[in-house]
Amino acid sequence: MSYRLNYLEELEAEAVFVLREAFAQFEHPCILFSGGKDSIVVTHLAAKAFAPGPIPFSLLHIDTGHNFPETIQFRDELTARLNVRLVVGKVEDSIQRQTVQEESGPNANRNRAQSITLLESMESNGFDAAIGGGRRDEEKARAKERFFSHRDAFGQWDPKNQGPEIWHLYNGRKNQGEQFRVFPISNWTELDVWEYILKENIALPSLYFAHHRPCVRRKESILAQSPYLISHASDQLTDLNIRFRTIGDMTISGAMESSASTVAEIIAELKEMNQSERGNRADDFRSESSMEDRKKEGYF
Amino acid sequence: MTQTKDILRFTTAGSVDDGKSTLIGRLLYDCKQIPQDQIDLVQRISKRKGLSEIDLSLFTDGLKDERAQGITIDVAYRYFTTENRKFIIADTPGHLQYTRNMVTGASTANAAIILIDARKGVVEQTRRHSFIASLLQIQHLIVCVNKMDLVNNSKEAFEQIVSSFQDFSAKLAIVDVQFIPVSALNGDNIVHRSEKMDWYQGATLLHTLENLSVANEINLIDFRFPVQHPIRVDQGSVQDYRAYAGKIESGIVRVGDEIMVLPGQQLSNIKSIMGMNGPQMEAFAPQSISLELTDELDISRGNLLVKPNNQAEEVRQLSATICWMSSQAYIPGRKYILRHTTNEVKAMLKSVLYVYDMETLVRDEERSELRTNDIARVELQLAGPIYVDAYRKNKATGSFILIDEQSNQTLAVGMIS
Numbered sequence: 107m108s109y110r111l112n113y114l115e116e117l118e119a120e121a122v123f124v125l126r127e128a129f130a131q132f133e134h135p136c137i138l139f140s141g142g143k144d145s146i147v148v149t150h151l152a153a154k155a156f157a158p159g160p161i162p163f164s165l166l167h168i169d170t171g172h173n174f175p176e177t178i179q180f181r182d183e184l185t186a187r188l189n190v191r192l193v194v195g196k197v198e199d200s201i202q203r204q205t206v207q208e209e210s211g212p213n214a215n216r217n218r219a220q221s222i223t224l225l226e227s228m229e230s231n232g233f234d235a236a237i238g239g240g241r242r243d244e245e246k247a248r249a250k251e252r253f254f255s256h257r258d259a260f261g262q263w264d265p266k267n268q269g270p271e272i273w274h275l276y277n278g279r280k281n282q283g284e285q286f287r288v289f290p291i292s293n294w295t296e297l298d299v300w301e302y303i304l305k306e307n308i309a310l311p312s313l314y315f316a317h318h319r320p321c322v323r324r325k326e327s328i329l330a331q332s333p334y335l336i337s338h339a340s341d342q343l344t345d346l347n348i349r350f351r352t353i354g355d356m357t358i359s360g361a362m363e364s365s366a367s368t369v370a371e372i373i374a375e376l377k378e379m380n381q382s383e384r385g386n387r388a389d390d391f392r393s394e395s396s397m398e399d400r401k402k403e404g405y406f
Numbered sequence: 407m408t409q410t411k412d413i414l415r416f417t418t419a420g421s422v423d424d425g426k427s428t429l430i431g432r433l434l435y436d437c438k439q440i441p442q443d444q445i446d447l448v449q450r451i452s453k454r455k456g457l458s459e460i461d462l463s464l465f466t467d468g469l470k471d472e473r474a475q476g477i478t479i480d481v482a483y484r485y486f487t488t489e490n491r492k493f494i495i496a497d498t499p500g501h502l503q504y505t506r507n508m509v510t511g512a513s514t515a516n517a518a519i520i521l522i523d524a525r526k527g528v529v530e531q532t533r534r535h536s537f538i539a540s541l542l543q544i545q546h547l548i549v550c551v552n553k554m555d556l557v558n559n560s561k562e563a564f565e566q567i568v569s570s571f572q573d574f575s576a577k578l579a580i581v582d583v584q585f586i587p588v589s590a591l592n593g594d595n596i597v598h599r600s601e602k603m604d605w606y607q608g609a610t611l612l613h614t615l616e617n618l619s620v621a622n623e624i625n626l627i628d629f630r631f632p633v634q635h636p637i638r639v640d641q642g643s644v645q646d647y648r649a650y651a652g653k654i655e656s657g658i659v660r661v662g663d664e665i666m667v668l669p670g671q672q673l674s675n676i677k678s679i680m681g682m683n684g685p686q687m688e689a690f691a692p693q694s695i696s697l698e699l700t701d702e703l704d705i706s707r708g709n710l711l712v713k714p715n716n717q718a719e720e721v722r723q724l725s726a727t728i729c730w731m732s733s734q735a736y737i738p739g740r741k742y743i744l745r746h747t748t749n750e751v752k753a754m755l756k757s758v759l760y761v762y763d764m765e766t767l768v769r770d771e772e773r774s775e776l777r778t779n780d781i782a783r784v785e786l787q788l789a790g791p792i793y794v795d796a797y798r799k800n801k802a803t804g805s806f807i808l809i810d811e812q813s814n815q816t817l818a819v820g821m822i823s
């Protein structure tokens with residue numbers, strides 16, 4: 107036997123350590139579950155971390171109301187199979203309460219509103235930490251994230267004033283009302299996530315695999331036709347063979363043309379392809395620092 | 407391939423003018439790790455700035471303020487991969503006022519890249535980076551003498567810098583130092599061999615990074631298992647399961663092994679090991695596992711499992727080198743929380759023996775106050791025992807952080823000697 111971990115095993119051991127630290131250091135942590143591959147992998151890791159016991163966290167889903175039906179179906183099957191509690195925070199409820207104002211205009215979406223609903227849901231459920239699938243390789247603001255990332259009483263991130271995080275001594279102490287975000291797979295890249303999904307044979311929503319769907323093209327983006335998509339005069343509906351590389355709500359998740367129908371084919375395609383993972387996210391296009399700005403406000 | 411592909415973590419320190427960002431940008435660019443859409447974006451920005459060639463430093467661009475000021479403020483993590491290795495870069499700022507960020511970046515690194523401007527030679531910043539690397543016990547230093555194109559790719563210039571670096575580094579505790587003449591701007595000796603420096607017979611930077619041996623850095627001798635939390639299951643098909651979750655920080659453990667719990671020194675044997683893919687017969691660092699024991703003992707978070715014939719040292723007083731991380735000043739007599747592995751104990755700073763002058767690296771024995779970025783030798787008094795090893799033997803059981811009870815901030819980080 108060789109006493110050496112390969113890179114996926116080392117990343118897995120690190121992520122499990124972080125999940126257990128979150129369990130030990132916070133009173134009431136939850137897993138922020140979007141139905142995307144990263145939060146599915148985090149949930150899979152949590153199942154391993156506490157085996158043979160159950161996952162000791164609730165899953166919190168922030169529902170914009172503009173979901174892919176496939177995501178919701180997958181979410182419900184997964185929570186039933188793992189026997190974990192599901193908490194759903196609805197953006198619609200925040201709109202009703204008037205804590206969120208719906209955006210208007212041709213590119214309106216509920217992406218930003220999610221931050222407010224997230225904070226409201228955490229408060230009403232008493233969650234003091236949210237564990238997510240954020241990765242440092244996704245975006246330049248995320249490259250500076252800690253494993254244990256502090257949020258003030260307003261849920262704000264202060265990137266210039268982050269506490270030091272050294273070796274793997276994570277400091278989760280906080281004052282009343284403050285919270286943490288915890289990112290167990292910080293050091294994973296998109297490709298690492300896919301390699302791990304392949305190795306562990308992790309089930310994913312069908313949206314990740316090539317399928318035919320009516321879509322509209324806008325500039326370089328391909329968006330799925332849906333009742334929530336505000337139609338533009340120039341929209342032309344086309345049936346395309348596509349898959350989604352990231353899954354958010356239906357109005358912002360850009361699709362890509364692809365015939366990759368298995369995890370192995372997706373990995374092969376990713377290695378060939380030369381585009382950023384979030385290159386297709388309409389929400390990241392708004393300005394050069396849009397992610398940083400949203401994170402400061404409490405976005406994941 | 408995937409079976410043996412491992413991880414190398416390295417740190418880089420420096421400011422924009424050293425060419426650090428350009429060096430990292432060049433490494434990623436020549437390894438074809440930058441997506442085309444980002445290349446297009448950076449090309450557009452470079453043109454807008456009136457540059458004839460792509461500005462590689464823009465690939466490692468950071469937060470808004472950093473872009474505005476053209477500096478790196480915080481540690482940024484970057485990733486790239488080759489056939490046989492995944493690399494994690496902790497990219498840190500190099501100025502004096504960011505000493506603490508350098509310490510953070512160096513804490514998990516297997517290797518450090520030290521950048522020297524060929525025109526300037528060994529400067530204060532070079533010495534500071536190397537000192538921090540040796541303090542944090544980084545095993546490998548890779549000294550890149552950059553901007554060789556600006557000294558006519560001269561062998562003499564390179565050798566002079568090598569020799570002046572060696573003069574000073576002889577005093578540091580660094581196992582392995584390698585020197586590479588490079589031009590990050592032109593891509594010489596980064597990923598591709600330079601044709602202009604045919605006098606240089608050594609490896610390129612990438613080749614060096616790919617071939618550094620890190621296998622011996624994992625201590626497989628001294629078994630140390632800090633308990634993160636107990637796991638108790640008594641439902642369904644699992645009856646009366648009681649185990650302890652944690653990450654093996656060093657050593658190997660097998661089913662049947664006798665172990666000792668610290669504090670308390672109770673003995674028991676390993677009944678089962680739950681790994682990531684079910685039960686396993688043995689486990690080693692740095693695996694995350696759960697251990698079930700043959701006896702019912704009172705074990706909680708913060709306890710340390712060791713072997714009876716190889717224990718960590720019990721201490722109530724510590725002699726340590728600390729880096730003061732916070733802008734909050736050190737107040738003599740104030741009690742702090744000392745976090746060591748998963749354990750916490752109250753602690754008081756008893757005395758400051760000396761503070762390093764980070765410009766000259768000389769010990770200042772007169773100073774007793776501590777300010778942000780200070781590296782100092784101190785003595786601490788603890789309210790209860792902790793179980794430690796020297797940092798040079800065991801990074802996990804040899805390190806700690808100090809937390810302020812009121813603000814909850816991490817004030818300082820320390821290494822035990």
